[in-house]
Each structure stands twice: as structure tokens, then as C-alpha cells.
Amino acid sequence: MHSPKRMLFLDLVLSVFRLNGLLIAEGDDMTEALGLTSARWKVIGVIALANSGLTVPGIARVLGQSRQAVQRITDVMVTDGLLSYQSNPKHKRSVLVLLTEEGRAAYKDLRDVQDPWAIQNTEDIPIEDLDAGLRLVRRLIQKFDK
Amino acid sequence: MHSPKRMLFLDLVLSVFRLNGLLIAEGDDMTEALGLTSARWKVIGVIALANSGLTVPGIARVLGQSRQAVQRITDVMVTDGLLSYQSNPKHKRSVLVLLTEEGRAAYKDLRDVQDPWAIQNTEDIPIEDLDAGLRLVRRLIQKFDK
DNA sequence: TGTTAAATGACAACATACTGACATAGATCA
DNA sequence: TGATCTATGTCAGTATGTTGTCATTTAACA
Secondary structure (H helix, E strand, O other), X not given: OOOHHHHHHHHHHHHHHHHHHHHHHHHHHHHHHHOOOHHHHHHHHHHHHOOOOEEHHHHHHHHOOOHHHHHHHHHHHHHOOOEEEEEEOOXXXXXXXXXXXXXXXXXXXXXXXXXXXXXXXXXXXXXXXXXXXXXHHHHHHHHHOO | OOOHHHHHHHHHHHHHHHHHHHHHXXXXXXXXXXXXXXXXXXXXXXXXXXXXXXXXXXXXXXXXXXXXXXXXXXXXHHHOOOEEEEEEOOEEEEEEXXXXXXXXXHHHHHHHHHHHHHHXXXXXXXXXXXXXXXXXXXXXXXXXXX
């Protein structure tokens, strides 16, 4: 039967798809002047937020994407001077991905447009709602992440 | 400053990206035996859930995608016999997209795997949490949708 | 009504992402 | 230790999705 709970869940799934597309479009608009694209600010954001060094597959895991897709982006970004690879003492082949000086500057520019955007879009949403939503999303991520 | 609210929001955005990727992977695994792909079951799902006839740009709006991307998928699906185009009395050029007999059978198969999946993944989540999460996602969608 | 703006189909170019496959490095465990 | 399984880099092919452009249809409106 079409239980309310099941319909709610399927509705939530479709809505997440839609929100995902809208968020990428928002980010692209926001960073157009910075010469960034969605694939690039996603990677920059993940690296900047990580305390320790991340490998390419590590970034892919955080983003829920294939390691090959991330590898392709990071290779181009290294060529463009935003990222650099550093030898990894823990793994002979899997290098660490770091922000270069230029990459850190790009992250600063990113934050300069992202922060007002985040503030503007949450000013009428209670922090408790955001927190509860994040907890639900994380709970679902845990279910599906292997 | 890194206000908690802003960090929460950015964390939520990244988490939505990740959940989106995981959900698509889940759906692809689930429908692999049915010969469907994520792009296809999204379209089938939208048409099946719509009461009235939808046009290609209409489907695109529901999914938050470009009409060109949807057009390409539906063209292939018409060739494969899952969908059919029907002349639209309200618009000379923009036809309506309908499920064929085969398309309806595919939707039934889709539901047969999707329903247990939905039930299984929500059994330990209170319906109030799902409802609150859906409301938050919709609230954000409204913000970004135009 | 006539003009203008918006929506749509069609086509092209490009960006992004997934899967598969293979070789090598690392981890696990008997 | 040695065998086996997993993780990673790399390359190739394919699917998905975006943007841009142009012609045509539809809608809006002065």
C-alpha cells in the first residue's frame, strides 16, 4: 500500500534531487565571476574544510562521487595552479591533494560570496530546523554509504 | 565570522551533494536488473506521479534540470518504447509525454523494488522527522527556484 | 490588433560523472 | 611469511547534464 511514510520518503528523495540541481546552479552563478565551476568549488571546499591531507579517493568519498571523476578535476586544477600533489608518507602511490597559494586565494574569494549567500538564505530559518535537517540527511547518508 | 548557523548551512549543502550521489547510486543498483538508469527512472517516476499530461519542459521543471537534458532522454525512451509523444491540444509544437504499456510495466517493476527499499530505509526514522526534513528541503527549493 | 517577450524544439559544443578494465600498492589473515 | 583481498592510479568508453544559438510558437500587453 501507499503508506504515508513511504510516500513521504519518495517525495523527499525526489526533492533532494531537485535541491541538488538548484544548489549547483546557485553555486555556478555565484562563482561565475571567480572563474570557478561547481566541480571545482566542491573540491576546493572539501579540501579547505579538511583538517588533515586528503587523497583523491578521500575527496571522492566525501562528495559521494567516483574517484575517477575527482581525479580528472584535480588533475586539471593542478595544471591550472589551484592544487598541488604532495607525496604521501602513508602511501607510495596515492598522493595528498593540497591547496596552492592560488588555491587558498580562490577559497577566500569563494567564501566572500558564499558567506553572505548562506546568511541570506538562512535568516528566516530557525537553527533548530537546520540542525534537525542536517541530522536527517546524515542519517540517510550513513544508511547508503556502504 | 563562522557563525554556527552558516557552518550548519554549508555542511547541509555538502551533505545534500553527497546524499544525492548516494541516492543515484542506490537507484542504479536497484534498477539495474530492470534495464533502467537513474535518468530513466527519474523521468518515469515524474510522469507516473503526475495526474495530467506533462510536456518535456514540464518534466524538466519538476526535476530541476534543463529541458534539453530531459528531451534527449525522452527521445531515446520513445525509441525504446517506454514513452510515447501525444499531440497537445494546448500547444502545436510542445507534445505531451506519456507512458506506453511497456513504460507502465517498467513503472510497476520499479515500484516493486522501490517500495521495499523505501520501507526498509525508513523503519527506524520517525515520520515526524521525515516530514520536517521534507519541509525544510522544500523551503530551500522555493528559495532557489527562480 | 499589433508588438514584444517568453516558451519550445532542435542542434551543437562542452563539462561532469559513471562504469569497466588492468596493473600496482597496501592491508588482512591464515 | 605468503596468499588473498582491497585500494589506488590510469585509460577508455559511455551516460548525463549544461550552456549557447536559432527558428518558431505561444503568451502578454500596450
